[in-house]
Amino acid sequence: MRKAALVAAILTAAPALRAAEWKSLEVVNDRTICLTFDDLVSVDYGKIGGGMADQRVVTAPMDLTRADDVATYAIEGDGITAVGRKTVPHAFVRFNKYSTQNAFQHSIYLSLAEPLKPGATLKVSVPVDLVTGGPSTMSLTFDPARSRSEAIHVNQFGYLPGAVKFAQLSYWAGSLGGLPFVDGTPFHILDKATRRSIFDGAIHLRVPASVSESGCGEGNYAHADQFEADFSAIRTPGSYVLSIDGVGCSYPFDINDAVFTTPFVTTMRGMLHQRCGIELKEPFTAWDHPACHLGPKLQTDHRYMDRPFSDGGNPKNFKLTGETRTDVWGGWHDAADWDREGNHSDIPARLLIAFQLTPDHYFDGQLNLPERGDGIPDIVNEAMWGIDFGKRMQTKDGGVSVGFFESGVPKDGEVAWTDSLTQYVYANEPVATYKYAANAAHLVPILRQLHKTQQANEYLASAKLAFDWAGQNMRPGDEPKVLDGRCHAEAALFLATGEKNYQDKCIEDCVVKTGWENLAAWPKLDQTMAAWTIALAPDDTPNLDKAFRERVRAAVLRHADANITSSAKRGNRNSFNYWFNLNWGRGSQTDDIALMVAHKLSGNAKYYDAIVNDCNATLGSNPLNMTWITGLGDRSPHEVMQMNYWWHPRGINPGIATPGPFAYNKWAGTGVWQIGYTWKFIYPRPEQWPPLELWFENRLCPPTNEGVVETESKTAVSLGYLIPAR
Secondary structure, three states: OOHHHHHHHHHOOOOOOOOEEEEEEEEEEOOEEEEEEEOEEEEEOOOOOOOHHHOEEEEOOOOHHHHOOHHHOEEOOOOEEEEEEEEEEEEEEEOOOOOEEEEEEEEEEEEEOOOOOOOOEEEEEOOHHHEOOOOOEEEEEOOOOOOEOOOEEOOOOEEOOOOOOEEEEOOEOHHHOEOOOOOOOEEEEEEOOOOOEEEEEEOEEEEOOOOOOOOOOOOOOOOOOEEEEEOOOOOOOEEEEEEEOOOEEOOOEEEOOOOOHHHHHHHHHHHHOOEOOOOEOOOOOOOOEOOOOOOOEEEEOOOOOOOOOOOOOOHHHOOEEEEEEOOOOOOEOOOOOOOOOHHHHHHHHHHHHHHHHOHHHOOOOOOOOOOOOOOOOHHHHHHHHHHHHHHHHOOOOOOOOOOEEEOOOOOOOOOHHHOOOOEEEOOOOHHHHHHHHHHHHHHHHHHHHOOOHHHHHHHHHHHHHHHHHHHHOOOOOOHHHHHHHHHHHHHHHHHHHOOHHHHHHHHHHOOOOOOOOOOEEOOOEEOHHHHHHHHOOOOOOOOOOHHHHHHHHHHHHHHHHHHHHHHOOOOOOOOOOOOOOOOOOOOOOOOOHHHHHHHHHHOOHHHHHHHHHHHHHHEOOOOOOOEOEOOOOOOOOOOOEOHHHOOOOOOOOOOOEOOOOOOOOOOOOOOOOOHHHHHOOOEOOHHHOOHHHOOOEOOOOHHHHEOOHHHHHHHHHHHHHOOOOO
């Protein structure tokens, strides 16, 4: 029998499959228990070269009418006062152009008539016909020192001995709402092995459920009172769990100087797996694949700065020049497609500034890159991968293009190395060329420090040529578009050369005149890269205008202080801008260069603490207890949009920084690829959900599940700032 026919037969074979499997029974607190059911029977994600017809999900749907009924559940020796439910979809596959198949997981919450006492055993039963497999009876013994509770949120890797240490307590139980906890409840830091307490404290209310954590009308991010446990006083290295009386304990975590090293290395290596034009193989990775996008591409007359064609360029919107290019490989893909994006141009400078801030954190061979052994720290080599992409594309006159775009979104079953779409090349343009000049100029002082003088000179000559070309190829209306990139290039070239004319131009272009100006105002202004570059200029820089540098430093500290203000208003101390929506990685990933530079300049611990807290939130200190980077921690995303590895025998590669939660808005699109599509399947209604829980295992949804290399670079450098010096 053909696979499609077999699956159809299974799907119509109910009623034997009309029940979900009971997966777990857990304590949320001493008055609430959670039963988890999953209706997934099997999933077939197809194969490379396959299509939608090769993907199927087989489920055994649960009878939700019975699941929501108190009478369905029998508890030995206790009574149930209420039943609540939270339903989430997962294991999505595209069934046709307009719809998907997926499975459901149901969390059933039972409110107990009497609180559980430590040491008490609870036996719960459900009707045999409510489940399709596994047990119909489960038991648990409540032990706050060993019963893990989903209500406790910690960094699953751990905490630095000398830094702040916070954990959070909150829980939203679906249709039961936010669970109550009591301010002042004792907590204990327990040795992981012996479960003996080494530190005792009390939780304190940090953000009530009624208080908004955003200026964007998104309310409280947990939809529950958010409490905090502060155990910053502990400095003794070891492995621990956090236990809260009447609740349970956390995932285990460590305290030591190297807790951020594995997350840093893993996330940086996520960028290796996004590289374009390179064969990946052992000994550098087990997630192997052939080289991609080495073939010829059609040159167009269209500039990215005028309009990006990120989802497929219509030939009606540009003209071909008749030239073909074979040098447009390198740089990085995003995980959902292989077009080059303008924001990729900022990645090299970000990595190089991170190296400049803490050069003793990084070394050659640290990331097991193909370039290892060349005497250049791996983080610099990763930056050079992006810079060399621009240098390779640079035409003899100095111009640089953003790179290539394609004729559409990737075809079903295709990966980067089987990509059959028509590939086009953007025209050279001033914005991309200025950004390339800035990146190449940033690299020059670093290569000199590494005694790579000849390489440094080559990049400097290329950067100067690019800068001159950009200035000579402006069109009417270009000036506002190029200002930020040009200012950055002027700053980087000044530091690379010490030539006063670059500094003079930078002073003219820079928005900072007094030190009180805003460095960024989306979408029209972002001079942060230029400001950080100038702010970090050493005292011995030839021709340095120190008064200008000090004005810029003042603006840099003010810019960072806005993040500190936001952190103070949030339950998990996440520091992204209070006036930004929670979306596209803001609830899951870090973007802390502003804080890193501010800490380097001032030495003020408040900036360092904010970086630590941001990384804690990324690594598990959030309501979903999720480490938002694949392959890390006790729980991390599995269904992510990384098309190159959907069909790999080893599954999704580690190191993908997923965008994570996306706060509800009523204007969200409902197409298969959009966030509103997933919301159609959840219970309760999406507007009732906490913003920090609006994420689901849907690999088809870019806003919540696509691995974006820009995000990976931002998160990686934050983690790198916290690793120990070599």
